[in-house]
Amino acid sequence: MHSSTPKVLHRVAGVPMVSLVGMAARGLTTDTPVIVVSPGNREAVMRELGDGFEYVDQPTPLGTGHALIVGLQSAPPEALNVLLLNGDMPLITSEDLYALGETHIKGQAVITVGVATLAAEEATDLGTVRRAAGGSLVEIVNPLGRASQSTPTVEVAVGAFAINVDWARDALNRLPKHDNDEYFVTDLVQLADADGLRVDSVNLDSVGACIGVNTKKQLAKAEQEMQQRLRIGAMDAGVTMINPSTVYLNATVTLAADATILPNTALSGSTSIAEGAVIGPNAQITDSTVGLGAVIGSAVIRGSFIGAGAQVGPFTLIREGSLIAEGANIGAHVEIKASHIGKGSHIGHFSYVGDAVLGENVNIGAGTVTCNYDGTDKHVTTIGDRAFIGSGSMLVAPINIGADALTAAGAVVTKDVEPGGRVAGIPARQMPRRFGAAPAEEENSLG
Numbered sequence: 001m002h003s004s005t006p007k008v009l010h011r012v013a014g015v016p017m018v019s020l021v022g023m024a025a026r027g028l029t030t031d032t033p034v035i036v037v038s039p040g041n042r043e044a045v046m047r048e049l050g051d052g053f054e055y056v057d058q059p060t061p062l063g064t065g066h067a068l069i070v071g072l073q074s075a076p077p078e079a080l081n082v083l084l085l086n087g088d089m090p091l092i093t094s095e096d097l098y099a100l101g102e103t104h105i106k107g108q109a110v111i112t113v114g115v116a117t118l119a120a121e122e123a124t125d126l127g128t129v130r131r132a133a134g135g136s137l138v139e140i141v142n143p144l145g146r147a148s149q150s151t152p153t154v155e156v157a158v159g160a161f162a163i164n165v166d167w168a169r170d171a172l173n174r175l176p177k178h179d180n181d182e183y184f185v186t187d188l189v190q191l192a193d194a195d196g197l198r199v200d201s202v203n204l205d206s207v208g209a210c211i212g213v214n215t216k217k218q219l220a221k222a223e224q225e226m227q228q229r230l231r232i233g234a235m236d237a238g239v240t241m242i243n244p245s246t247v248y249l250n251a252t253v254t255l256a257a258d259a260t261i262l263p264n265t266a267l268s269g270s271t272s273i274a275e276g277a278v279i280g281p282n283a284q285i286t287d288s289t290v291g292l293g294a295v296i297g298s299a300v301i302r303g304s305f306i307g308a309g310a311q312v313g314p315f316t317l318i319r320e321g322s323l324i325a326e327g328a329n330i331g332a333h334v335e336i337k338a339s340h341i342g343k344g345s346h347i348g349h350f351s352y353v354g355d356a357v358l359g360e361n362v363n364i365g366a367g368t369v370t371c372n373y374d375g376t377d378k379h380v381t382t383i384g385d386r387a388f389i390g391s392g393s394m395l396v397a398p399i400n401i402g403a404d405a406l407t408a409a410g411a412v413v414t415k416d417v418e419p420g421g422r423v424a425g426i427p428a429r430q431m432p433r434r435f436g437a438a439p440a441e442e443e444n445s446l447g
Helices: 017-026 039-052 064-072 094-107 165-172 187-194 216-236 439-446
Strands: 035-038 053-059 079-087 111-119 128-131 135-139 153-164 199-205 267-268 284-286 299-304 335-337 351-353 356-358 369-371 380-381 394-396 400-402 422-424
Touching: 017 039, 017 079, 017 094, 035 064, 039 053, 053 064, 064 079, 079 094, 094 111, 094 153, 094 199, 111 135, 111 187, 128 153, 135 187, 135 199, 153 165, 153 380, 165 187, 187 199, 187 400, 216 439, 351 356, 394 400
Parallel strands: 035 053, 111 199, 267 284, 284 299, 335 351, 351 369, 356 380, 369 394, 380 400
Antiparallel strands: 079 153, 111 153, 128 135
């Protein structure tokens, strides 16, 4: 992989490959999946995957057969069978594993192998299946030990096995050591055949689209295949995609029926899009919730909540910790950081709102800036319901603007404004009474 990142932690659809395998396993059993790791990678793997797995060290990398020996040490005494899965198989699903386990149990085999048929040129680093005249599987030939292929397609082992635990504990002691000083779990097939015991197989051609990700090219192919699966799954569930091939999804994203995803949109992390929302084109949303019927243009949204019916204009950045309440309207070229924007409030274009709490139906004129950083600390701006902040206002935090207050265009506000107050100037001061004869006249006189 030419990378400092452990291979199984490279991401497909935003999720580490080994975690995708673990998610598939969790869909089949309530048992905690066991991950066999090298001591050097243990910390990185645990940091990515968390506490939902049991981690077992393989101190010396002596091959997949030795990894199974190590992993079986964590199998409960009452376990009859075990699923053994390669951690670089991101396309495997719970349905695949169910088919593998069901065939294994019904057939009472000692080992059942997941297989797929691939073009010969795509299988150069995979173990190929050899069958007896009657069709029974008798051997998996590893790449180092086979001759060049003479057929256009080959049957390969995909790296998924169901194995009888009692038989495996004995058979693993009889695995041969290969020239590279490793023990291969695939050799269990030949041992079972030599013992006269049943070996089964299950076709998993869907996994065959990408088996054993060992290069960045294979990683890209796995990404393409997974994206296609996610898009089709979303559309089958009622999501509208105008041009699906340009929509990019993480496996952790939730899309409701009747959501519309427009071209060149990327949704990642724990993002959730509600019914009737319209996203894009050219939107990037990460770890955020978008409410019913919200409309998001070509914006970047990270770690935030967008309420029902809210609108976010193009070229806008909404940063972590922000809440845009129901019916709020955020214009173009706006940045919002760690702020609460109240119901029905409006923020004009070319504005920055950071560390602020806005009430309901607040109007923020174009070019407004909350000056929240004094060079050392961040400070909060609080703006009451129905306040009107004129274009180009500078609000120097910490500051409180009362309900129904008004700041004139270009005001530099350094002191609190009482509810209903009117301020203008640099620095802003209370307006003379002659500017307050009537609301319409007052607004006109301020421009």
